[in-house]
Amino acid sequence: MNFFQYFIRRALLVAPLLLGITVMAFLIANLIPADPTIANLPPNALNDEDTIAAFRKKWGLDKPLHEQYLTYLGNLLQGDLGTSIKTRKPVGEDISRRLPATIELATLGIIFGIALGVGLGLVSAIWKDSLADYAARIIAFIGISFPVFLLALIFLTVFYAQMRIAAGPGRLDIIMRPPPTVTGMFTIDALLAGDLKTFKNAFDHLVLPASTLALYISAIISRITRSSLLEVLNQDYMRTARAKGLRERYVIGFHGLRNSLIPVVTVIGLSYGNLLVGSILIESIFAYPGIGFYMFRASTSQDFPAIMGVSLLFAFIYVGVNFVVDILYFFLDPRIRVA
């Protein structure tokens, strides 16, 4: 199978999934609340007949369910996710303004997380039952068992409030001015503007939340890396590689790691879900104004349209990431190319 065929085949599986997600989101939004009008409009608008009528007309609430869905889908395709009760702005606009901040944090978080997870897993597997193995497994255990919001609070207390070696909440120090907006990601915008001071400040503010996120997602990654590598290390071809005199570094790096990578890549895709959930919990503690913080605010104030908008976005991102992972298999697993 060539790459193009493989790509098309996977893409054909994703399309109905995305459509299915919109159906589910639609059903949750329209069937579960006793009255979608009450759930989606601010309380003071409920006395206003015109507002209610306009809302019902826009979303086609007086029509049968399948037509309502088509209206919903039509609005969705135009980027219309409804209006936030709390900010009084379109949810789509709210989200797109906050998205760059979260992408910045999540990207750094996943880079740290993969490095930490694969690193710990490697150490654990190669020096199995050593002190390093136990230490790595304890770290993984903490990452799995401690609620991520507790980790965030502990990190903030220890590294910011007590030791003062990390930057505090927010995206920049209060006295700093954001760089001119190009991408909305402060680190990149600062670099584009050639402003190293702002870049350093923005980056400093990212380190602590990104590390918390990393510890949280690295737990699963390191466990899978460990068990997957342990299994590979026992294979006959590893003994062959050693027997033909390859250096240990090559044996593990080339034969071992590469063959154990497939489950690791799978779990990285799946842990993206944790990354998204983690961003909600972590941003809320670091007062980091991204999508996660927006979702937290929306949940505490029962801003239903905003919650549905973010849920839909996160589901799309999750499916997208796992699609990319599927595509990566093509390069990692030669068996796919033969099949």
Added chain:
Amino acid sequence: MSSISSISSSTREFESPSRTKQALYHLRRNPLVLLGLISVILWTIIAFIAPDIAPFEPLKQDLVNRLQAPNAQFAMGSDELGRDIFSRVLWGSRITIPAGLAVIIIGSTIGVIIGAIAGYAGGIVDELLMRLTELFMAFPFIILAMAVTAALGPDIQNAVIALSVVWWPRYARVLRGLVLEVKSQEYVEAAHSAGASGFYVLFRTILPNCIAPALILATLDIGTAIISFAALSFIGLGPEPSSPEWGRMVSIGIDFFDQWWMWLFPGFAIASLVMAFNFIGDGLRDILDPRLRGE
């Protein structure tokens, strides 16, 4: 190498020590499982006797003594309304443990039934149910639970319902695979030819042979269920704010960042319980999966 180990394991089976002995052997080799068991038992006891041992009422306000650091009177300090954190942490176990268990029980039951029907029926029914399962798995599950809770209206019951609704797909997948495997066994054929109805064969002949793996999965899952419930209530989609629920207490504690006792103790309560369940689940997996035992 594999042939040697299979010989040695078969000789061990030949001696066949009693089940209790085997269990004790594994417990000795996995002290963490023991630690986990003890912690879970301890928390369960606390959940039962919290009303008797808590020094204060969990909702009783005492504004004079608000925001006290841990001291002789308030072992874990007091919160912004002068409520005793220690008493609230004890009472919290009465919310979190039943909530976590309920999610697992409801979720796994739904999953087992759907998976069993899919695997047994095959054909279009299987196809439809599995597509539905995939659709549920396309959402990061806590996100889906958040949307459902928000739609139902936030409270403990709805948080449990929402988590159960998103919990079943993994069980459905595992069960479907198991049922497909068991379905082709001769004793199933025998049951069919003896004239048993499809319903009888599925629920009386096939399912009992698939239940053990589902139970293991459930044990491994309790920790995740508890931590997810805490996360829901942390972001305000669980019990009302005054409730002594651990996630909620941490969430309120954010606004009192310097009064670390307000968030640290409830946070540790979640961590200790989840860790205990994870110790048990991990040990169980090590014991049951000889590949990871590294023998």
